[in-house]
Amino acid sequence: MKHTAKRSEQVIHALFFLLGMVAVACVILITVYLVFSGLPAILQIGPGPFLTGKVWASTAAQPQYGILPFILSSLAGTAGAILLGLPVGFLTALYLAKLAPPRIRALLGQAVSVLAGIPSVVYGLVGMMVLVPAVRSLFGVPDGAGLLSAIIVLAIMILPSIVKMTVTALNAVPQEYEAASLALGATAEETWVRVTIPAARSGIAAAVVLGVGRAIGESMAVMMVAGNAPNLPDSLFQSVRFLTTAVASEMSYSSGLQQQALFSIALVLFLFIMLLNALLNFILKGENKL
Amino acid sequence: MKKILSLLLALTLTLALTGCSSGSGDASVSTDGSTSMEKVIGALGERFMEDHPNTTFTYNPTGSGSGIQAVQEGRCQIGLSSRSLKEEELAAGLTGTVLAYDGIAVVVNPENPVTDLDTETIAQIFTGQITDWSQVGGQPGEIVLIGREAGSGTRDGFESITGTEDLCQYRQELTSTGDVITAVSQNPAAIGYASLASVKDTVKLLSVDGVLPSEETIRQGSYPIQRPFLLVTRSDEPLGQTAQDFFDFALSPEAYELIAAAGVVSAN
Numbered sequence: 001m002k003h004t005a006k007r008s009e010q011v012i013h014a015l016f017f018l019l020g021m022v023a024v025a026c027v028i029l030i031t032v033y034l035v036f037s038g039l040p041a042i043l044q045i046g047p048g049p050f051l052t053g054k055v056w057a058s059t060a061a062q063p064q065y066g067i068l069p070f071i072l073s074s075l076a077g078t079a080g081a082i083l084l085g086l087p088v089g090f091l092t093a094l095y096l097a098k099l100a101p102p103r104i105r106a107l108l109g110q111a112v113s114v115l116a117g118i119p120s121v122v123y124g125l126v127g128m129m130v131l132v133p134a135v136r137s138l139f140g141v142p143d144g145a146g147l148l149s150a151i152i153v154l155a156i157m158i159l160p161s162i163v164k165m166t167v168t169a170l171n172a173v174p175q176e177y178e179a180a181s182l183a184l185g186a187t188a189e190e191t192w193v194r195v196t197i198p199a200a201r202s203g204i205a206a207a208v209v210l211g212v213g214r215a216i217g218e219s220m221a222v223m224m225v226a227g228n229a230p231n232l233p234d235s236l237f238q239s240v241r242f243l244t245t246a247v248a249s250e251m252s253y254s255s256g257l258q259q260q261a262l263f264s265i266a267l268v269l270f271l272f273i274m275l276l277n278a279l280l281n282f283i284l285k286g287e288n289k290l
Numbered sequence: 291m292k293k294i295l296s297l298l299l300a301l302t303l304t305l306a307l308t309g310c311s312s313g314s315g316d317a318s319v320s321t322d323g324s325t326s327m328e329k330v331i332g333a334l335g336e337r338f339m340e341d342h343p344n345t346t347f348t349y350n351p352t353g354s355g356s357g358i359q360a361v362q363e364g365r366c367q368i369g370l371s372s373r374s375l376k377e378e379e380l381a382a383g384l385t386g387t388v389l390a391y392d393g394i395a396v397v398v399n400p401e402n403p404v405t406d407l408d409t410e411t412i413a414q415i416f417t418g419q420i421t422d423w424s425q426v427g428g429q430p431g432e433i434v435l436i437g438r439e440a441g442s443g444t445r446d447g448f449e450s451i452t453g454t455e456d457l458c459q460y461r462q463e464l465t466s467t468g469d470v471i472t473a474v475s476q477n478p479a480a481i482g483y484a485s486l487a488s489v490k491d492t493v494k495l496l497s498v499d500g501v502l503p504s505e506e507t508i509r510q511g512s513y514p515i516q517r518p519f520l521l522v523t524r525s526d527e528p529l530g531q532t533a534q535d536f537f538d539f540a541l542s543p544e545a546y547e548l549i550a551a552a553g554v555v556s557a558n
Contacts, residue, residue: 059440060456128469133476142432142479143461228439228463239461249465253325253441255351 031270038267041065041260050264056230056241058250058258065261067268069232073240074272076147076233077222078215081154085211088155089162090204096163097170098192116160124224127153132225141237145227148236153221158211165210169203170196202286209280216272219244243269319536322350323357323370326443327519330390330552331370334540337548341539345532358384361522367533369522372447386520388557389540390549393486393508393516394448397471397493401478404428406497409514413452415481418459423479434461436473436482448483451515467553483515485553508555519554 042050045065053066092112096105127149135152136144173196181191197204219242227239228249241249247262247269254262319338321331328351335347352360354371361369362382375386396412398404404427407415414420415433424430437460438445444467449455464470467488474480475492482493486503489495495502499514507513521537523529529537539545541558549556 057440057456059446128472129476132473136477143434143477145462145473223465224469227461228465229460241463249439249463250441252465253439253443255325258441 034263034267034270037260037263039264041257041264042267044257045261045264050261051268054232056246058254058261063258065257067243067246067265069230070241070243070246070265071268073147073226073231073233074216074243074269077150077154077226077240077242078212080147080151081158081215082208082211084151085155085158085162086208089159089207089211090166092159093163093166093170093207094192094197097167098188098196112160112163115156116164120157120218120221121224123153123157124221127221127225135237139237143227143239144237145225146235146237146239147226147233150222150226150240150242151236153225154215154218157218157221158214161210161214162207165207166200166204169200169207172203173199202283205283206280209276209283213273213276213280216269216276217244219248223248243272317344317532318346318348319368319533320348320350320366321357321368321370322352322360322366323522324354324372324519325351325441326372326392326446327370327389328443330519330549330554333548333552334536334545337545338536338539342532342535347536358522361524364524367523367529368537369520371520371522372443372517373450373520374518375520375522383525384522385525386518386522387537387541388518389521390519390552390554390556391508391516392443392447392519392554393503393505393513394444394451394483395486395489395503396481396483396496396498396515397474397489398481398496399474399476399478400492400494402428402481402494404496405494406500408499409452412498412515413454416449416452416454416459417457431479434477434480435459436462436464436470436477436480438467438470438483439463439465444483444485447517448515451517486555487550487553505555509557518557 045053050065050067051071052068053064054068055064055066056069057064092108096108100108128145131149131152132144134144135141135146135149139148177195177199178191181195182188186194222242223245226242226245228241228245229239230241230246231238233240243265247266250258251262319335321335328349331349335349339345339347349370350357350360350366354373357366357369358371358375358379360366362379362384369384371386372392375384380386396407402423404423407426411420411426415426416435416437420426421433422430423433435458437448437458440463442465449458462473464473467484470482470484471488471490471493474482486505486508497503501507501513503513503515508516521540523537528534543558546556546558
């Protein structure tokens with residue numbers, strides 16, 4: 001009896017190990033594949049011209065493969081989304097964690113969860129039908145599709161991860177910290193700003209990194225509202241193409257060096273996201289030490 | 291001596307045949323050429339293989355020029371070209387048979403008062419030489435160019451017919467015909483292009499050189515922004531049985547629906 005129990009335990013152990021390895025294997029497979037399919041074009045075009053070239057004309061008679069516009073657009077779009085989404089998300093989280101009456105908290109929490117569950121193509125569609133025309137008439141520009149529209153859509157899309165992560169971080173601050181501050185005569189507001197938020201800062205930083213990761217990796221919604229012309233992001237209303245959309249928009253018909261260059265873009269994007277993950281790990285480790 | 295001669299003869303014959311190896315296998319059809327024809331030729335090939343089990347159908351998306359060269363050199367049985375054959379290609383013993391016409395409609399927002407543009411003006415608009423609607427009889431306002439992504443067959447067709455390859459100053463490059471239609475329908479200053487078959491009434495069709503695009507005007511050739519989809523074969527050499535079957539099938543009334551579903555106008 002004891003023997004069979006051990007046997008079944010071993011089987012289950014092996015099964016779990018195997019399933020765990022599936023995720024690891026996928027990561028390794030994707031990494032190896034991206035490096036192998038992305039490097040040749042970078043080497044052929046040259047890392048310099050590829051990363052700092054300002055012109056992307058992949059199907060021209062004299063093709064040019066410069067992805068600087070994509071890198072800068074991705075960075076500008078992500079930075080803008082954080083600039084716009086972080087204050088809103090942070091204050092929402094503070095309200096949810098500290099101020100909101102239970103019923104409103106439940107309702108708001110639900111709304112944020114629903115926001116997280118909306119597929120990105122829906123964001124894109126609403127952006128295309130409502131936001132792009134609104135930006136056009138509001139700012140009096142010829143066309144509303146561009147960097148600003150992408151930033152607004154991304155800001156809304158990263159709200160849920162920022163709100164949820166920040167609420168968790170704020171709730172994780174030990175009650176004693178706040179109680180001590182209040183006992184010393186600080187008001188509730190002073191306590192939040194001086195005690196709770198500093199104590200939760202690494203969690204809040206992690207929320208920002210998560211938001212950045214979501215924004216930089218989004219493609220569908222961006223593709224529908226950003227205009228997709230490979231321009232440098234020199235104005236908020238400029239039609240721009242992100243790293244993600246550069247891969248997605250041309251992949252279906254691409255061939256030869258063009259296709260390889262798209263893989264190279266994916267590799268660059270992958271490196272960006274790896275860096276972000278490393279940053280996130282670093283921040284969370286810092287939290288454990290605290 | 292005789293033996294050596296016959297051996298040599300046999301060798302040359304084998305070489306000549308292997309040169310056309312994909313062609314000589316009787317139960318296969320090999321096509322090579324225009325990437326724009328991918329959708330229509332793919333649909334036809336799929337149906338053909340369904341109807342003729344044990345046959346293989348291959349399509350090599352290389353581009354019209356490469357496809358024409360491939361059929362000329364015997365590397366495939368049927369070349370696919372989305373442009374008319376040139377004089378020297380005809381002189382080299384090739385025949386082009388029109389399978390379908392790809393008609394590309396130019397569309398604007400329904401609020402736009404402009405109803406007709408000529409090909410020259412369209413080219414100037416898309417290359418950025420004309421930038422304001424008032425220059426072509428519309429209400430003042432910057433023209434917003436909506437196009438397709440690089441590599442799209444529709445973009446390739448539009449740019450090659452209007453002579454604007456690599457010159458178009460797109461404001462938006464969208465990845466589907468539906469997105470182009472939506473973008474144009476949302477912006478009064480927009481102009482875009484799309485395959486005629488997928489144009490909806492949320493946008494306004496422009497007549498070009500005074501001719502409105504329709505199946506009829508495209509087939510007659512009076513609508514200018516169109517190009518033929520050709521099946522290119524060698525005039526002096528008959529096709530293999532299977533290839534001939536496919537050729538006949540592609541031009542038969544049975545293929546009509548498939549061709550129309552691929553967004554182009556059947557030639558027959």
